[in-house]
Amino acid sequence: MKRVRRYYYFVMVEPTFQGPTGTPAAVAKGAVDPEVAAVKLLLKLLEKAFKTSRTYGPNNPVAQKFFHEFYTDLTARLETLDRLTFVVQRSELYFQNEVVYQTESQTENLAFKLYVDGIRELSLHKGITQNDLASFLEALWGDYDSPTSDDDIVTRLWEKNLSAVTFVTAEEIMKSSDTTDVLTPQDSGIFDRPVASLREISSAERARQANEGAAGTGQRSRFQSSLAGYEVSPQELEKLAKEIETESARDDTTYILDMLTVILACEKSNTLLASLVDVFGEILETLAKHGTWPMINHVEGLLKEALELCPHLPEEHKKKLSGLFDRLGRPEQIKVIEAVLNKDPNVKTEGLLAFLLQLKPQTVPALCTLLANLESEEHRTIVCEALCTLAKDSPEPLVRGLSDRRPRYVRNLISIIGRLKNPRFAEPLEKLVQHPDSQIRNEVIRMLGALSPSGNGSKLIAFLTDAEEAVRLSALKTLTTGQYTAPFSAWSPIITHKQFMDRSVAEKRMTFQAMRQTAGEEAVPYWHELVTQWLWTDRKNKQSVGALAAEALGKVGTPTAIAALEAGQKRMNRAVRNACTTALAALAKQKRAKG
Structure with missing residues (x-):
C-alpha cells in the first residue's frame, strides 16, 4: 500500500512562549540545572530507541535495550517530579523554560512531529507502565502500513486513551477565550489542569460553544475549524513539498x-x-x-x-x-564487471571505486586482468586507483604483469608501482631496458629515479645505448640529478662506441657531466687523452669532443685534471687549446676567490 500523509498549512502568528520573567524561553540563559541536564539525556535515549526500533523492528535486541534504558530512567525521574511536562515548539522541546531537545532533521525530529500534528504541550505522568510507553511510542512514530496510517498523532493518542500521557493541542488553544493566559507559564490556565484525554477537552469545548449561541458568530476566529493552525515559512513549505515528492518516487x-x-x-x-x-x-x-x-x-x-x-x-x-561481498571478487564476477564496463564506455562509474576498495587483496590478480582488458581510459584509471591500495601487501601480480606484451597495460602497472614507492620494484623494472615501446622505457627510467634516487648508477647507464635520443637524455638527466656512483668501466662501452661521436653536442656534454658526477677522478685519463689526441681524421668531431673534455676537466679541478689541461694547452689545435686555457682561467679565478 502506498504511504499517504496529510499536511495542513495555515499561516498564523503564534505568541512566543514566555518564561517567568517575560524573557523568551528560546534565549533564556543561566547556569545548567542538573534536572534539565538529566531530562536532556532522557530524550536522547528516547531518540535512540526510536531509530533502532524503526530500522530493525521493536523486537530487535538493541532496540529493546534502548527502550528499557529509557523506561528505567523515565520512571526514576517521575518518582521525584510526578510528571514531566514539555512545551512543544516547531523544532524544540522546552522543559522548565529550557531547551531540552533540538535537532536539525525534520523527518526524525520528535518536536516537529508533535508540532505539525497540533500538539503544543505533552506530559508524562507518574505510574506510566511499559505498555503505556510502548503504546505512546507506537502512536508517536506511527505505522504507515496500517489501515489507520492516515491518522495523525493526536488521533492515535486519543484512540489509545492513555491515562499517563496527556497533551494540549493548538486547536484548544485557539478556541480558548484567553490565548495569552494559555501561553503563559505552566502554573496557570489550562496547563495547570491534568488533561486526561482529548475526548474530555473536546466535550467541554462543545458545551462552551453551545452556551455562547449565535451571538458569537461574528467574532469567530478563522481558525475555528477541525484543523490545527501553525506557522510554516516558505522554505519549510518547499522542503515539505520535496519530501512528499521524494516519498512518492521512492x-x-x-x-x-x-x-x-x-x-x-x-x-x-x-x-x-x-x-x-x-x-x-x-x-x-x-x-x-x-x-x-x-x-x-x-x-x-x-x-x-x-x-x-x-x-x-x-x-x-x-x-x-x-x-x-568477497564473492564479488572472484574471477568470474570480475569478468562480469569487465563486460559491463566494456559494453558502454559512458556507463556511470559513480560508486565503482568505493566498491572496488571493499574487495580483499586476494582479488588483485583478477583486478590486474580487468585492468589489462578494459578499453576506456576512465575505467582503467579507477582500477589503477583501487590497485594502489589493494596491491600494497601483495604486489606479485603487478610484477608478473610487467612482462605482458600490451604496452598500455604495462604503462598502467608502472604508474601503480611508482605510486607504491617500494624499492623492491627497482629490479623487475630494470629488466624492461629492452622493451620495444619507447614510452615504457622512458617511464621505467623515471620510476627508477623515484624508487632509487641514489646508489649504483649502472642500471641507468644501460639505457644510454638506446636507439631513441629521448630515452638516452632521460637516463642522463636522472643520473645528473641523483646521487649515483658508477665505475669508469661502466661508462667505457658507451663512450668508446663509434655511434657516440655522432651524437649531438648537448648529449655528449650531458654524458661527460654524468661521468664527472658518478666516476669522478677515474674519468680524468680519458679526458686527458681527448685534449691531447692528434686530429688527423674526423677533425670536426674530435675537436668538439676535446673542447667538451676540457670543460669537464675544469669542473673536476683536481691536480691530475689541471695537469691534463696544461698538456692540452700546448696542443696545436686552436679550439682545444682555447678551451683548456678558459678552463684553467676559471680554476684560477675560483682559487683567488677562496683565498
Missing part, C-alpha cells in the same frame, strides 16, 4: 533491501536465515551485472550494520554474510 529496490535487512535482524529460524543470506548474494550479483555500484555499496553497508546490531545471528550465518 526507489523500490532500496525499499526492498531495507525490508530484507529488517527481516534479517528479527528472524530466528536458521532455515529462513540461510535462504535470506542466499537472496542477498543473488541481489549483489544481479546489481553487479547491471553496474549499479552505489546500490552495491548500500547493500554492503546494510550487511555490516546488520552484523553489528544482530548479536543473535549464528556464527555460521555471520560468516556467510561476511563472505557475500
